[in-house]
Amino acid sequence: MTDHALLLVNLGSPASTDVADVRRYLDQFLMDPYVIDLPWALRRLLVSLILRQRPAQSAHAYSSIWWPEGSPLIVISRQLQEAVRAHWPHGPVELAMRYGEPSLEGALRDLAARGVRRLTLAPLYPQFADSTTTTVIAEARRVIERFGLALEVCVLPPFYDQLEYLEALVESARPYLAGDFDHLLLSFHGIPERHIRKLVKRIDPHHDLSAASSRGVRPEVLALCYRSQCLRTAELFAERAGLRPEQWSVSFQSRLGRDKWIEPYTDARLDALARQGVKKLLVMCPAFVVDCIETLEEIGMRGREQFETASGGQLQLIPCLNSDARWAATLARLAERADGEL
DSSP states (O other), X not given: OOSEEEEEEEEEOOSSSSHHHHHHHHHHHHTOTTTSOSOHHHHHHHHHHHTTTHHHHHHHHHHHHOBTTBOHHHHHHHHHHHHHHTTOTTSOEEEEEEESSSBHHHHHHHHHHTTOOEEEEEEOOSSOOIIIIIHHHHHHHHHHHHHTOOOEEEEOOOOTTOHHHHHHHHHHHHHHHTSOOSEEEEEEEOOBHHHHHHHHTTTOTTOOTTOSOOTTOOHXXXXXXXXXXXXXXXXXXXXXXXXXXXXXXXXEEOOOSSSOBOSSBHHHHHHHHHHTTXXXXXXXXXXXXXXXXXXXXXXXXXXXHHHXXXXXXXXXXXXXOTTOHHHHHHHHHHHHTOOEEO
8 A cells, every 4th residue: 555545526416405405506506606617706696596496396396306325426436446446556536525414625624644655546437528527627726735744745636538448338238339329418407608709719710619620629728628529528438339320419508597508409399309300319417427417317317208299209318437346447547647737
């Protein structure tokens, strides 16, 4: 055992399905300036308005997918943590959430107190966005500076185009692709277009956020454009899975508020596929490595009901990588090569 720890970081979950716990979680999540990028006073006003009704609605959604052991995201993330431990001989493998418990602050302070001096921080997000990767790094930096933690930290970069990750993704989907299906929809989490434009405007102010492909995107833009990275993941996945162009498409889910989010929207795409006569639809969500409310409830329940009502067919949700043995080994190898700076 050495003092080089691996810290896996996922998004987080309410402590329970009680409305009060969901409200507390949503308040922490939505008040993150990397999630809602408004000045504090405006953000506080907007979030206060959202919290009037959203906690009860979200509590109902969480209740529909909650397991006896707790939140699926937390339970599966812990299973992944255990699976990765077998492939990380350098020190402890711990788990933290950006919002809720186990907290990122608590994990960092505990590791430092245990004598850990080297740390690989692994945000569990294949594609880069300020609202996922950047906020994890910023919070880790805040905690380390505030408490004077003697930690030498490197960060796992986004791995959306890494061969080992793509191979694990293909293998996890292969049993579903081997069956009879009409179409595969790769539904990624959406973000406001504004989040991307502010990152790439100095490099390419005319970057096309409606492009159907990532081909031709300059490398320096691709490094900052979440939408282009999602398209690249989908394209490389389809190539390795041997899918024809007409067999698959991409969409973006989970939009919130009135701002323009990246398109095409998943709910609109489900209706369009139903109108096109698709009866057997597969859906996978490669922005997530662990199943959560966005996959299990938004796609697996509401999306399924929407599509099957419109088409008279069947929607099959392909599970995320979760704690798959091949994925756990892949994640450990990716972390071994991590060279990002805090």
